[in-house]
Amino acid sequence: MTTPTSAPVAAGVLAPESTQVLHVREHCVEVVSDSGEGAQKCGQSFGAVSAKMGNGVWTVEIIPAEIQPPARTPASASGVRIRLGTQAITNWGDHAELVVAFNEQVLLSRHRQEALADDAVILIESMWAEHDNDSIRAAWNAAMEELSARNYRIILVPMEERCLTVVDDPRRGKNMFVFGLLAAIYGRDTERCKAQIAYAFRKKKPEIYERNAELFDLGCAWARENLPFRVEVATEPYTDDMVVMNGNTALGMSAIAAGMDLCSMYPITPATSVSHYLSEVFEDAGGIVHQAEDEIAAVGVAIGASFAGKVAFTVTSGPGLALKTEFLGLAAMTEVPLVVVDVQRGGPSTGLPTKVEQSDLLAVLYGQPGDAPKVVIAPSTIEECFHVLITARRIAEAFRCVVYVLTDANLATGVQPFPRPKPDSNWMAGPPDQDPVPEGARPYDWDDRTGLSRRFIPGQAGGMYTLTGLVHDEDSKVRYATGVNQRGCDMRSRKIAVLQSTLQPPKTHGESHGDVLVVGWGSTRGTIEEAVDRLVSEGHAVSSANLTFLSPLEPGLKDLFARFRSVMTVEVNFSDEKDAPYITDENRRRGQLCTLLRAQTLVDIDCWTRVPGQPLRPADVADAIRANVRSVTADANGDPS
Amino acid sequence: MTATCTLTDCGAAPDVEYSMDDYAGPVARWCPGCGDHSVLSAAQRLLATHQMAPEKTVFVSGIGCSSRFPHYLRTYGFHGIHGRALPISTGVKLARPDLDVFAVMGDGDCCSIGAAHWIHAVRYNVNMVALLLDNNIYGLTKKQTSPTTPQGFPSNTQPRGSILPPMNPLSVTLGVTNASFVAQTADWAPQHLYATLDAAYRHRGFAFVRILQRCPIWTASLFRDAVQDPAKVEVLVHEKGIHDATTEAIHTNHLDHDPSDLNAARALAEEGGMRLGLFFHDPTNACYDETRRVPGYTPEDRIAILKRELDRHAV
Numbered sequence: 001m002t003t004p005t006s007a008p009v010a011a012g013v014l015a016p017e018s019t020q021v022l023h024v025r026e027h028c029v030e031v032v033s034d035s036g037e038g039a040q041k042c043g044q045s046f047g048a049v050s051a052k053m054g055n056g057v058w059t060v061e062i063i064p065a066e067i068q069p070p071a072r073t074p075a076s077a078s079g080v081r082i083r084l085g086t087q088a089i090t091n092w093g094d095h096a097e098l099v100v101a102f103n104e105q106v107l108l109s110r111h112r113q114e115a116l117a118d119d120a121v122i123l124i125e126s127m128w129a130e131h132d133n134d135s136i137r138a139a140w141n142a143a144m145e146e147l148s149a150r151n152y153r154i155i156l157v158p159m160e161e162r163c164l165t166v167v168d169d170p171r172r173g174k175n176m177f178v179f180g181l182l183a184a185i186y187g188r189d190t191e192r193c194k195a196q197i198a199y200a201f202r203k204k205k206p207e208i209y210e211r212n213a214e215l216f217d218l219g220c221a222w223a224r225e226n227l228p229f230r231v232e233v234a235t236e237p238y239t240d241d242m243v244v245m246n247g248n249t250a251l252g253m254s255a256i257a258a259g260m261d262l263c264s265m266y267p268i269t270p271a272t273s274v275s276h277y278l279s280e281v282f283e284d285a286g287g288i289v290h291q292a293e294d295e296i297a298a299v300g301v302a303i304g305a306s307f308a309g310k311v312a313f314t315v316t317s318g319p320g321l322a323l324k325t326e327f328l329g330l331a332a333m334t335e336v337p338l339v340v341v342d343v344q345r346g347g348p349s350t351g352l353p354t355k356v357e358q359s360d361l362l363a364v365l366y367g368q369p370g371d372a373p374k375v376v377i378a379p380s381t382i383e384e385c386f387h388v389l390i391t392a393r394r395i396a397e398a399f400r401c402v403v404y405v406l407t408d409a410n411l412a413t414g415v416q417p418f419p420r421p422k423p424d425s426n427w428m429a430g431p432p433d434q435d436p437v438p439e440g441a442r443p444y445d446w447d448d449r450t451g452l453s454r455r456f457i458p459g460q461a462g463g464m465y466t467l468t469g470l471v472h473d474e475d476s477k478v479r480y481a482t483g484v485n486q487r488g489c490d491m492r493s494r495k496i497a498v499l500q501s502t503l504q505p506p507k508t509h510g511e512s513h514g515d516v517l518v519v520g521w522g523s524t525r526g527t528i529e530e531a532v533d534r535l536v537s538e539g540h541a542v543s544s545a546n547l548t549f550l551s552p553l554e555p556g557l558k559d560l561f562a563r564f565r566s567v568m569t570v571e572v573n574f575s576d577e578k579d580a581p582y583i584t585d586e587n588r589r590r591g592q593l594c595t596l597l598r599a600q601t602l603v604d605i606d607c608w609t610r611v612p613g614q615p616l617r618p619a620d621v622a623d624a625i626r627a628n629v630r631s632v633t634a635d636a637n638g639d640p641s
Numbered sequence: 642m643t644a645t646c647t648l649t650d651c652g653a654a655p656d657v658e659y660s661m662d663d664y665a666g667p668v669a670r671w672c673p674g675c676g677d678h679s680v681l682s683a684a685q686r687l688l689a690t691h692q693m694a695p696e697k698t699v700f701v702s703g704i705g706c707s708s709r710f711p712h713y714l715r716t717y718g719f720h721g722i723h724g725r726a727l728p729i730s731t732g733v734k735l736a737r738p739d740l741d742v743f744a745v746m747g748d749g750d751c752c753s754i755g756a757a758h759w760i761h762a763v764r765y766n767v768n769m770v771a772l773l774l775d776n777n778i779y780g781l782t783k784k785q786t787s788p789t790t791p792q793g794f795p796s797n798t799q800p801r802g803s804i805l806p807p808m809n810p811l812s813v814t815l816g817v818t819n820a821s822f823v824a825q826t827a828d829w830a831p832q833h834l835y836a837t838l839d840a841a842y843r844h845r846g847f848a849f850v851r852i853l854q855r856c857p858i859w860t861a862s863l864f865r866d867a868v869q870d871p872a873k874v875e876v877l878v879h880e881k882g883i884h885d886a887t888t889e890a891i892h893t894n895h896l897d898h899d900p901s902d903l904n905a906a907r908a909l910a911e912e913g914g915m916r917l918g919l920f921f922h923d924p925t926n927a928c929y930d931e932t933r934r935v936p937g938y939t940p941e942d943r944i945a946i947l948k949r950e951l952d953r954h955a956v
Contacts, residue, residue: 052956199953242956253950256943262736285946286938290735293761297728300721300758304701304732307719308740312732330722417956423947425940432737458717458733458740461696466666466711466718478712 021230025086026056027186028093028117031178032079032110033102034071035064038175043080044415045196046182051244051417052192054235056085058526059246060092060615061413062110063354072128072139074109081115084186084233089416090381090526094619096120098185098231100178102159103128104143111147113614119151121229123181125174126156155227157181162222166214176212180219186231190220241420247385247411251341252277254389255313257421259428260339261287262312264302266295269353270409271317271343295323299340303327306336307467309432309457311393313339318347318360325367328402330469332372332492335444335455337396337403339389344408344522346613355613356409358522359573361592364404365551371489373496375403376551380525383418384548385411390427397429399495400455406550408572410523410615437463443476444491451494496552505556506545513563514541515632518625519605520570521547521593524616528570531621540629547593553600561603566632568606569594570621575609659692661685669713676828676854677707680774683835684714684743687842698741701730703755705747706781707774707854724755727762727771734767734930741842742769749779752788752808763817765929766847770838773810773849776856777863784859791863811910811920814849815903821846821926823906824883824919827853829868833876833888833917840883845924853915867915877909877918888917 031046033039040061047059062079069076083093095117101107101124110116128140147154163170163177176197183193194213201209245253251274255263263282265275279289292298295316302312316324321342331338344360346352364376375395379388385407392403437456443465445453456463465476471485472478508517509529520528525546535542543564547554561567571591576583590598594607608624610616664685671677688698698716702708704723711718717740721729730744744762751759751773762771778796779785786796786803789810793802814823822844826837834852841848855864867873875894878884882900889895898909898918906921 054956238956243951243954244956245954249954253947256947256950259940259943262732264732281946281950283935285943286935288735288933288935290933292728293757296725297731297758297761300725300728301732301735304719304729304734305736306732307729308699308733308737310736312736326722327725420951420955423944423951425944428940428943458699458737459697461694464695464715464717466700466714466720468712468718468720469722470720 019228019230021232023232023234025233026084026089026093027098027231027233028081028083028096029098029100029182030062030079030081030096030110030115031100031182032062032077032106033175034076034106035067035069035078037078037102037171039079039102039178041200042175042179042182043082045179045193045200046188047080047082047415048244049183049188049192049196050082050084050186051242051415053189054237055233056087056089057244057415057417058083058089058092059413059415060410063413065354072103072105072136074105074112077106077109079106086234086236091530091618092414092615094617099123100181101125102174104140108143108146111150116150116152119153122152122154123157124154125159127158127160129156157222162218163215166218167211173212173215176215177219177222180216180221181223181227183216184220184223185227185229186233238417242417243420244415244417245382246273246413246415247379247382247407248273248343248413249277250382250385251315251389251405251407252281254386256282256285256287257386257423257427258389258393259430260313260389260393261310262290262302262305263287263315264290264292264298264305264312265315266292266298266320268295268317268320270345270412271315271320271341273412274315274341274343295320296327299324299327299338303331303336303338306338307458309459311337311339311397311429313341313389313393315341315343317343317345318363319350321360321363321367329368329370329372331402332368332374333370333469334467335400335453335492336467337393337400337455339392339396339403339405341389341405341407343412344406346611352613354409356523356615357572357611358406358408358524359592359611360406361521361550361573362595364406365596371493373401373493374551375399375401375496375499375549376406377403377548378406378522378550379411380522380546380548381418382411382414382416386418386421393429395499397455399499400453401492401495406522408523414523432457432459434459436461442474443467444472444474446474446487446491449494450498451491452498500552500555503549503552503554505560506547506554508543508545508560510536510543511541512543512560514543515565516540516542516625516628517561517564517567518542518544518570519547519567519593519597520544521550524570524572527616527618527621530618531625534618534622535625535629540626542625542629550593550596553596557597558601558603561601561605565636566606566628567603568608568625568628569597570616570624571607571609572611572616573609574611575607659689659695661689664688664695664715666713666715669709671706671709672858674855674857675706676776676852676856677710677774679828679831679834680707680772680852680854681710681713683831683838686835687838688716690839691842693741697739698743699730699733700743700745701726701733702745703747703750704781705750705779706776706856707745707747708750710745724750724753725758726750727755727758730769730771731762731765731767734769735933738768738930738934744769744771746771746773747780748773748775748777748787748789748810752810752813756788759814760817762847763814763849764819766819766821766926767930768846768928770841770848770850773851774854775810775851776854776860777807778856778859780856780859794860794863809910809913810851812907815907815910815921819926820849820921821923822848822919823910823921824849825851825853826917827864827867827874828855829864830874830888830891830917832885833883836883836885836888837919840919844922846926846928873915875914875916877916877920879919881922882919892917
């Protein structure tokens, strides 16, 4: 082995008195282990404690595709990135500046994905370097050789050796030792950390907590005695009461807050954890999670419940959404209120089950044969995930329509603090109307202007009708006469326009006019806004707008776009590169929001999209915007581009 | 299926008496001679016998000839999509245990495109009545082979005769864990049909009734022998079974079968043949809609739970 430019530093080489304290406004740390070694529990606990101490936090899970991939392989890398800040953090940032790795192979995985800063500090389990097994030592040496291409500072940590003083199987325990390391490095409050450990092991016996707390102390002590640096990310105490959770937990609470009683689902990553959370608490609040036999039955049960007067929701991801297509057309046709949560992942087909993508927008909008108008809402923060089902249920009932909520894997597992909501009984659905319907009332008594009508619910005397997916008239009678289908389509479509008339135009992040407007939706908001801020600080006239409503689109988009010389979308879905072979302006397939906005506004909107299987980085987005700014200003100056 | 009354008007005495006509919708537009007419009449009689409030009764169907059923009744109806009557009815019953729920399916609906739901509906054992109107053919789409079409019977998709041996809906249902009520009847035995629906309605749990149903257009020959010669039909008799004196008088072939004996029921079903009666009945099986029932809540209860949850996630 050739000596790496940054040779592994033996533990304890630097005396603690020479400890350097790095004062920063933000810092990005990753914990990676083999799948099953608990790096996620460690990282999420650290993130939660940091949030509770007043740091802005965003965490992203690094998830392998298998439950138990072969250990000590790059494919096994499982963990968390935690980005901390003095102020609010809205995305996962660019590169990790500190990494704790349980072995060199999972570290390699992060290195190869260019997740690490060039001068990142790496704390790595030391046992592999001197391992009895020749092939492990050889693998270690090869890894160190590969890593030497960067200026990493690698510090060996005797994790296994230390943990063996407390537990027999350090694979179950190293993670809390590492939590201790991080707590010492970042100066985390011990009591809060212990409380977090107790929460993480709340379903286990008390001895389990005791042992993990001991491992945590061991990690703290080792770091204090041996590590020559500390990182201080100043905290600014919150003025509001705050809560911290991931997007899927927030969605689960949202269902309770919205007064829903039934979550009907089928397991699918990355949506399932909404139901995991709800399964724990929903029954206390009078609701149930129904795990159906398949995706189709899951939405069918929800539609049956909604028809019967209790608006239900189903939660799924791309492949499940595809299976539900026919039922969703039925719900649109029959105006059964329904909320569908789609936690998007990479596609098509099985695609990237655990990774973020924003590729379901057009499938949601146009997935049903025939015309099936619907409402589509995309929360962009964890806080919005908490509130979104309250809005969605109300719209679904008021407009008798299907409301899709599009989140994604990044929001699902991202953890972020936000002001504590104040639950209100007005958020909740009332009991189903059981009063007799007035004489002469009809089940689809569409208002000619708005398309709105009153829904009859089983139990209401005099309201008996047969709901049908066939073309029907105001009495829900099957009718094929000319004009009946036209009128039904008109009425169902009109409701979407009526909803739009109640919406506000989007607000811009930054100036309301300028050279480039970046339009995005969903979880990319924080990343786009951070990229825009960087460009503004460089002196560019760049702003962004985030669209929460995608159907109907928020009003005023044409006016907004006219105030910028160029408009582009940034999305995590596929588009052809402009300069790729065969690609022309006419045949180029663009990002999904871009396609939609071009069709609706006739503005020549450009896009920059990527499908990397991970969230976008602000630096990459900033580069893309910068390129757009250059071409706009070059055009304006008459320069050849 | 027993009506459970939890949400509204518990114990309220009906102030009107419903006749069969009160449940009648528009004139049914099935072909003359179609067995579905007979099932519709039996259902109306059942509704009247039990004085089910029309507004608290829901008939759910899929797609096919028989799935027009809800349109011809004056109750709440849900004419759904092909194969999916059971998930819809499960949702209705989970949300509203106070409603009486019936699912009406054809053999394509239940045994082919919706087969997964059928298996699992038997497992859930939700309190409801499921009617399989089995005419051994796809009728509405004009004579395609169904899973229950007899082997060798020609259709437009298998003109040289149905290729596979037919599926046996009774043995399939009896093979599913948690089956609690499995019966077979026929559209041309109206008394037995009614008695079977009545027993199904009284059952606590998922009552599965296969109704042999004539299609005069596409499968007129299939049940002809059984209709014309009562001796070709065997009636299951037992004190715990379905008893109808008229049927037992017409069809003199009786077979004593204890419907609490699952193994005997499976053996009988496997033998096939033209047998009417209650194959299996176990009212003690757990019902999903009861197991999953949770106490009602007030908005204040919910707010308290949310506050507890927010405390757990407090910074």
